[in-house]
Amino acid sequence: MILRRAAALVLAAGLLGATLASAQSGAPAVSAAAAPPTTRYEDRLIDGGTLAADDEALGAPYNPEGWARYWRVEGVASYYDQQGLITRENGFRLSGRIDTPQYGAVSADATLRVGPGSFIATLVQRDFAFDNRWRANNSLGVVTTLGIDLTRTQYRFYLPTFAALGGTTEWIRDADLQLQASVGEPGNFDGFRLSGFQSLHGTLSTVGAQWAFAPQWQAGAQYVDTRGVDSPYAVNGNGQVDSRAGYASLAWIGVSTRLQANVLASDASTDGLSVRANGIWLDGRTVWAGLTHNYGVFRLEPGLAWGYQPINNDIEGAYYRFAYSSLRWQMDGGIDLVDSVSGRGTNGTYLTLNGRYQLNTRMGLGGNGGYLKNGSQYAAQASVYGDLVWSQGVSRLQFSVLTNNNTPSNDAQQISLDHTWNMPAGTRLSTTINATRDATGSYASGDATVPGSTLRRVGVGLLGGGDITNNVSLDANLQYNLLTLNGSASGVYGNVNLNWRLSPQWSIIGTYYDNTDNTAQLFVLDPLIPVVNPLPTQRSRAVLLSIRYEDRAGSSVVPIGGRAGSPAGTIAGTLFLDLNDNGRRDPGEPGAPNVTVLLNGRFPTRTDESGRFEFPFVAAGAQTISVIPDNLPLPWAIGSPRFTVDVSARSTATLDIAARRIR
Amino acid sequence: MLVLAAAAVVPLRASAQQFAAMVSPPRFELEGRPGQTQRQVIEITNGDASPATYKLRTADWTLDDNAAVKLADELAKDSCRPWVALERREITVPAGGRYRFRFEVTPPPEATGECRFAVLVGGGAATVDAGQNISIPVNAQIAVIVYVTLPGAMPELSIVRTGVAERDGRQVPLLYVRNTGRAHGRLDGFLEGTDAGGRRIEFTPNGLPILPGETREIALNVASEADPRPAVTFPITIRGNLEWSGKSTPFEARFAP
Numbered sequence: 001m002i003l004r005r006a007a008a009l010v011l012a013a014g015l016l017g018a019t020l021a022s023a024q025s026g027a028p029a030v031s032a033a034a035a036p037p038t039t040r041y042e043d044r045l046i047d048g049g050t051l052a053a054d055d056e057a058l059g060a061p062y063n064p065e066g067w068a069r070y071w072r073v074e075g076v077a078s079y080y081d082q083q084g085l086i087t088r089e090n091g092f093r094l095s096g097r098i099d100t101p102q103y104g105a106v107s108a109d110a111t112l113r114v115g116p117g118s119f120i121a122t123l124v125q126r127d128f129a130f131d132n133r134w135r136a137n138n139s140l141g142v143v144t145t146l147g148i149d150l151t152r153t154q155y156r157f158y159l160p161t162f163a164a165l166g167g168t169t170e171w172i173r174d175a176d177l178q179l180q181a182s183v184g185e186p187g188n189f190d191g192f193r194l195s196g197f198q199s200l201h202g203t204l205s206t207v208g209a210q211w212a213f214a215p216q217w218q219a220g221a222q223y224v225d226t227r228g229v230d231s232p233y234a235v236n237g238n239g240q241v242d243s244r245a246g247y248a249s250l251a252w253i254g255v256s257t258r259l260q261a262n263v264l265a266s267d268a269s270t271d272g273l274s275v276r277a278n279g280i281w282l283d284g285r286t287v288w289a290g291l292t293h294n295y296g297v298f299r300l301e302p303g304l305a306w307g308y309q310p311i312n313n314d315i316e317g318a319y320y321r322f323a324y325s326s327l328r329w330q331m332d333g334g335i336d337l338v339d340s341v342s343g344r345g346t347n348g349t350y351l352t353l354n355g356r357y358q359l360n361t362r363m364g365l366g367g368n369g370g371y372l373k374n375g376s377q378y379a380a381q382a383s384v385y386g387d388l389v390w391s392q393g394v395s396r397l398q399f400s401v402l403t404n405n406n407t408p409s410n411d412a413q414q415i416s417l418d419h420t421w422n423m424p425a426g427t428r429l430s431t432t433i434n435a436t437r438d439a440t441g442s443y444a445s446g447d448a449t450v451p452g453s454t455l456r457r458v459g460v461g462l463l464g465g466g467d468i469t470n471n472v473s474l475d476a477n478l479q480y481n482l483l484t485l486n487g488s489a490s491g492v493y494g495n496v497n498l499n500w501r502l503s504p505q506w507s508i509i510g511t512y513y514d515n516t517d518n519t520a521q522l523f524v525l526d527p528l529i530p531v532v533n534p535l536p537t538q539r540s541r542a543v544l545l546s547i548r549y550e551d552r553a554g555s556s557v558v559p560i561g562g563r564a565g566s567p568a569g570t571i572a573g574t575l576f577l578d579l580n581d582n583g584r585r586d587p588g589e590p591g592a593p594n595v596t597v598l599l600n601g602r603f604p605t606r607t608d609e610s611g612r613f614e615f616p617f618v619a620a621g622a623q624t625i626s627v628i629p630d631n632l633p634l635p636w637a638i639g640s641p642r643f644t645v646d647v648s649a650r651s652t653a654t655l656d657i658a659a660r661r662i663r
Numbered sequence: 664m665l666v667l668a669a670a671a672v673v674p675l676r677a678s679a680q681q682f683a684a685m686v687s688p689p690r691f692e693l694e695g696r697p698g699q700t701q702r703q704v705i706e707i708t709n710g711d712a713s714p715a716t717y718k719l720r721t722a723d724w725t726l727d728d729n730a731a732v733k734l735a736d737e738l739a740k741d742s743c744r745p746w747v748a749l750e751r752r753e754i755t756v757p758a759g760g761r762y763r764f765r766f767e768v769t770p771p772p773e774a775t776g777e778c779r780f781a782v783l784v785g786g787g788a789a790t791v792d793a794g795q796n797i798s799i800p801v802n803a804q805i806a807v808i809v810y811v812t813l814p815g816a817m818p819e820l821s822i823v824r825t826g827v828a829e830r831d832g833r834q835v836p837l838l839y840v841r842n843t844g845r846a847h848g849r850l851d852g853f854l855e856g857t858d859a860g861g862r863r864i865e866f867t868p869n870g871l872p873i874l875p876g877e878t879r880e881i882a883l884n885v886a887s888e889a890d891p892r893p894a895v896t897f898p899i900t901i902r903g904n905l906e907w908s909g910k911s912t913p914f915e916a917r918f919a920p
Contacts, residue, residue, distance in 0.1 A: 040720070040736045040737070041721070041736060041737060041738045041742075041744060043720055043721050043744070043747065043748070043749050043752065044745070044747065044748040044749070045748055045749055045750070045751060045752070046702075046748045046749065046750050046765065046766075046767055049750075049751050049752070051750050051751070051765065053750075053751075053754070053762070326865055327853050327865045327867065327886050328853055328865075358853065360852070360853065360904060360906055360911060361851050361852060361853070361906050362906075362909075620685060620708075620710075648685070648687050648706075651687070651706075
């Protein structure tokens with residue numbers, strides 16, 4: 001096609017040759033020259049042309065026979081020390097994938113763990129296509145139950161999915177009909193590097209359907225039934241939950257407005273104590289006057305549950321959000337008004353405002369603030385910051401203040417300077433320096449008065465890495481906190497990863513993690529959760545060593561998302577909790593584990609305990625990464641759950657996804 | 664001389680029966696030091712199912728009025744290709760393999776200004792269907808553009824005139840920008856216009872390079888993610904700040920067809 005265009009240009013111009021070039025855009029050019037040039041300059045050669053070829057990257061012989069497939073076996077040995085509680089996790093992880101031409105993509109993952117013994121396995125088949133517009137996705141083993149799309153398109157409330165030992169099936173007809181069912185024994189993931197599954201016993205079943213029954217209209221329903229499930233919230237571990245919950249939703253999608261009405265009814269019984277509750281909420285989104293408006297009303301009765309999990313309940317109220325974006329401005333803000341349905345809870349108000357103005361292409365100023373009033377409790381936070389792009393990279397200077405009137409009260413101020421340095425290709429470096437004053441007020445305890453205290457902390461951090469040699473890369477996330485609090489010692493948070501590629505198939509990965517910093521993070525504001533003064537973090541450390549074998553084969557090169565002959569690379573990334581909300585990963589910001597990440601909506605993987613994920617064999621070009629945020633801890637969310645990544649052949653494209661606090 | 668025509672959008676991957684190469688990076692913008700050698704690497708990946716042989720050489724280049732690259736094999740008058748040394752002139756890359764091709768640039772001690780050249784990655788002969796039952800044997804190639812800026816070399820951009828012309832079926836406000844400096848520059852900045860309908864529309868200049876000594880047409884593109892993009896009703900007054908290489912200048916002009 002390209003060459004055809006080039007040749008056409010040759011003919012049109014009546015010239016000897018033609019080249020499609022784009023020096024202006026920076027893209028390489030493709031040319032079609034019909035005849036050799038008349039005179040050529042003879043290029044000089046390095047060392048007279050005797051420089052040895054860099055064979056390292058040429059790759060191993062490739063077996064082109066059969067369907068495209070990939071497999072990995074990893075032996076893991078690890079040691080964790082949390083406040084003196086020692087855990088040793090040793091075992092194996094196996095994963096494989098085969099892209100069949102007729103039966104969709106089939107992938108299998110298994111983890112065998114000794115220490116705390118466990119074996120989990122998952123078999124997934126996705127995109128099993130039929131002639132009559134239907135596609136099927138099926139999974140078996142330790143799975144995540146399914147939720148219809150409408151449960152995810154609400155703005156304010158989320159209905160969680162569940163981990164279960166069982167199976168799921170989903171049938172999709174184009175974009176207009178979705179049928180789902182899941183059944184299994186529910187449980188929770190545990191472990192660090194080697195995930196295990198902790199059963200809650202009993203059974204959990206879900207069925208759901210969604211139908212686009214008319215242009216601009218969608219309707220859906222989902223039912224969850226749990227029987228004999230151990231309550232994860234039981235105080236003495238004896239609570240057993242039987243529950244039924246039904247959800248129905250109706251959405252109208254206009255050109256600039258989207259409205260969605262939701263109802264939920266649940267009947268949950270814990271140890272025979274039954275609670276019936278209903279919930280109704282309406283979400284709207286309108287793009288008008290250059291602004292995006294989100295708004296809604298809600299009433300969720302006390303005791304409302306979804307499966308064996310309580311969800312937001314005993315609240316009623318309304319919310320409004322606006323967002324505006326232009327070349328120079330980014331603004332959003334909103335208000336939540338929340339009352340207790342029963343009167344036993346507290347009534348609250350939450351205000352938030354964020355703004356950023358781009359002075360020029362190099363400099364931007366911004367700020368954000370939030371105010372939460374919950375009964376007699378209030379809390380507020382405000383930050384201002386400046387961003388500067390300069391010859392050495394990107395800098396942000398930020399000042400934040402927080403205050404609340406908890407018992408004890410808490411006041412904090414923090415100033416920080418973050419910088420992402422311009423580095424040579426293959427290396428990366430971000431640094432941070434911050435100073436924090438965190439004061440806790442005095443309070444009465446019986447007849448005594450507990451005195452207040454003030455923590456002053458200066459922290460420096462480093463996040464970086466690079467290729468030490470062609471085969472060895474090192475990444476580190478280090479933070480050093482200097483403390484002044486009644487003689488407390490300084491603390492260090494450190495995470496170092498070493499990756500040594502022994503051959504195209506074999507590699508060794510080593511990780512050392514050490515946290516001797518037991519200071520608390522600053523508190524966060526969330527409209528639906530009372531402000532709690534954070535507890536000091538636990539001291540912990542870990543050592544991890546893994547030996548990995550991975551290989552691929554199949555008809556020439558048929559990578560994920562590609563076709564025969566397509567070059568392929570790797571997508572690797574981290575899903576992290578963006579503590580300072582600047583969109584970049586800074587030293588000390590933790591990863592989010594056990595979150596499902598999808599490549600092109602088709603191939604799943606799950607983040608490890610450090611929030612890392614990887615798709616090892618992906619077609620070069622633009623690929624889509626999406627996140628199913630169900631396992632993100634509250635109050636964190638992914639603003640935009642879809643990302644486009646440009647993958648280069650035999651290279652690793654990195655993607656750090658920032659989870660941000662719901663404001 | 665090869666005479667070249669330009670395409671507005673060129674995919675990174677060229678496909679032909681015997682030419683399926685991926686080249687990275689697509690462009691180098693280097694800072695050089697007189698008398699010092701720096702080595703760079705171009706990664707060449709063979710996406711074909713069989714081994715491929717590529718020929719590598721340098722070329723001089725300029726941009727024509729349509730911003731299309733014009734490559735030249737013979738040495739240009741002020742060519743810096745004698746500063747350049749390649750690893751070798753021909754490489755063979757296995758199917759699906761990647762080759763890290765190295766080249767060096769050594770500006771002489773008295774060198775000033777900016778050096779520009781291209782490294783051409785050429786493939787074997789392929790037959791191209793030109794339509795109307797005409798087939799032409801051609802050589803496919805990819806050009807990697809290299810800029811080497813020496814200390815003190817900076818662009819000096821000034822707006823010679825403004826205008827409006829039809830581009831891709833739309834009337835577009837244009838700037839004609841002259842570079843009197845010694846290095847290439849690219850115009851940037853935030854601009855806001857008020858059109859004849861009273862609507863406020865944001866614009867950004869396109870990022871075409873403006874080479875030293877030349878005057879280039881720079882389109883002001885509507886900065887909007889709306890689909891379709893808002894149509895501009897002329898006349899329109901556009902103001903704001905134009906930026907390049909750390910410099911900034913206020914700008915205000917009225918555009919009418």
